[in-house]
Amino acid sequence: PIRSIEMAAFGAMQPESVMAAEQLEELLLRFAAGEAQQVAATEASLQSALAKPAFICDLLVALQRSSASQVRQLAAVLIRRRIGAFWRRFEAAVQENIKTVLLSQLQTEPERLVRASIAAVACVVARHTLPKGAWNELLAFIMQCSQATEPERREVSMVLVGSLLESIEVVECLQPHSQVLGQLLAKGLEDRASAAIPRAALKALSAWAQVLDEDEAVEVLAPLVQPILRLGMATAAAADDEVTALACNVLEELAESSAAALGSNAANVARFGLTCAENTPLELSTRSTGLSLVATVVTSRRKALHKAQLLPTIVEHVFELCCEETHDDDDDDDDDDELTMHHHAAQVLEVISEEVPSKQIIQVITELVKANHNSDNSFRRRSVFVMLGLMAHGCSEAFCKRLPVTMPIVYQGCEAPETRVREAACLTIGMFAQFLHPEILEYGPATLSCLFKVLDDAKERVRERACFALEALCEHLGEAILPVLEPLITRLVVLLHNGSRATQER
Structure with a gap:
């Protein structure tokens, strides 16, 4: 035809x-x-x-x-x-x-x-x-389309700008027009006549943010942060995964490459990331993108978040996400390769501990442990131990001072009725053994006694974690291991004969 x-x-x-x-x-x-x-x-x-x-x-x-x-x-x-x-x-x-x-x-x-x-x-x-x-007509055409009454033509202007900004050679030619392009994209971000217009504007911004140097990004993109946040909040509320994830990605790109472009909006950007992560109607991939944004802002703008007194709040919210229940049945058939919100949040807790001085977050960590280690919800108790284990390196000095209170809680976790809790408690012991020595060695006998019991656990993955903890602890015990060496070897020989491949390798 x-x-x-x-x-x-x-x-x-x-x-x-x-x-x-x-x-x-x-x-x-x-x-x-x-x-x-x-x-x-x-x-x-x-x-x-x-x-x-x-x-x-x-x-x-x-x-x-x-x-x-x-x-x-x-x-x-x-x-x-x-x-x-x-x-x-x-x-x-x-x-x-x-x-x-x-x-x-x-x-x-x-x-x-x-x-x-x-x-x-x-x-x-x-x-x-x-x-x-x-071809000056091209730029004139873009401006003409951006001012058209038809949404389709305004979308064309955004799509064209996005295509142009994907080319480094073209970006260099457009540099004298940066302010005009920034204003054009800001207008596109606020255009609600068609969802395609702000989506195309975000895609253009994503390409632009990757090629601008830091000074240019601060000058041109900083004014666009608030429009991006307004758009992202609206699309998150509407469960629009594509545009919400795009907003998170653009803001994360800015936080990574040109952190100063966030300006006074760093705290609001972190709050937006948390809002996305906590929005359960969104896809898991979109929610994890929000968490990734939070981690990046913590890394790049920690001082701004501290000034806004937001760091303890971030820890609280990420901990709550770590407590999110999964669909596993607490047995050895659980698919460890399938990442859940619990896994994503745990990774962010680790990032926070590495990037933030422990004195700024130790109080909220202590309060979370106190409030949740005896919870009726096993997912909350598991998250207590995951938090303690993964944050042990970054918060080692503060954790060492609290071992007298913390270790009895960990031993209690090793005896929990739920597999997920016992496994997490063993992980905590292993991480403590790696990062809290020599103070942790004072608890060597009691910890070995606890781990010996766990080696008889009915669940394979708990025994595997116990072997990890034993390996980490014994590495630093020195001669203190001699009194328990014989029974330890006896138990390990049994595991070598009867354990899984992963446990045997441990």
Whole structure:
């Protein structure tokens, strides 16, 4: 099917056609259909034609005239792949006509996916033209679209900017226009006429944040942090995973590469990350992206969070996420490879302990242990030990001072009725043995006695954790291990004969 419209460009300046329009239409339809028997022959025909610069013009005709969206989409993709290699071989008049066709199609193309592919073609052409000071019409077109009354055209401006900002060469050319682009993207972030507009603006920001140096990011992107937060909060409340995750990723990119760009918004960015992580209607991957944002802000803007007195609150909220119940049945068939919110939150607790001075968070840790170690909820008790174990390195000095209170709680955990709690308690002993010596050695006999009992545990994974704890503890005991060496070896020999491969390796 061919639409009865005239060419917007080319005319007499079009190079001699490589393939008739009807033949190309049929070929692209067959290829798009993906029928196995025809794809090979179709690919061969296309590859032969794609070696000729004039075929780009044939594809542009198909892009304009075909009523089949899949044909227009495939034509745009093929043009993008080859036009860069052929650009210099086109006469100047043909180059101008190609640029005219692209801008015309961006205005008239009804399908979003095809518009995005045409924008990608425009970006390739821009790489060849903008560095030479040519195609100023493109920037004027972007500004014109950004002010249009139709949401589709405003989306086109965002998509075009996003495509351009993915190219380092083009970004350098756009540097004099950074302030204008920043204002354009800010407007796109606040545009609620279509969800596609702020989504495209965020994607453009994501590309831009990766190529700007720190000074440029502070100047250009800092004013966009609050619009990003407003958009992210709205999409998180609406359970829009794609845009919410995009907002988290853009803010994390800023926090990692240009932390100063967050300015006075560091605390609000961390709160936004927590809000996303705690929003259970969102997908786990999106929620974990929120947690990752929190960890990055803690790493890059710790002092700002401390000044806002937010660090203890962050620990509390992340601990609550660590307590989130999973669907495991507390037996050895639990899939340890499937990451849960508990795992993600535990990793963030470890990051916090490494990045934050213990004096700023030890009080809240102590309060959480006190409030939860006797909880009726086994997931909360497990999280107490996971928190203690993973934060032992970063908070070693503070933890050493609290061993007289903490160790009885850990021993109690090793005798808990739930597998998950006993396993976590053994993990804590192992981490304490690695990072709290020599103070932990004062508890050597009592700890060995506790671990000896756990070696008889009915659950394989608990015995494995006990072996890990024994290995870590015995490494530092020195001659103090001699009185218990014989019974220890006896028990280990039994495990070598009867334990799993993982336990035997321990």
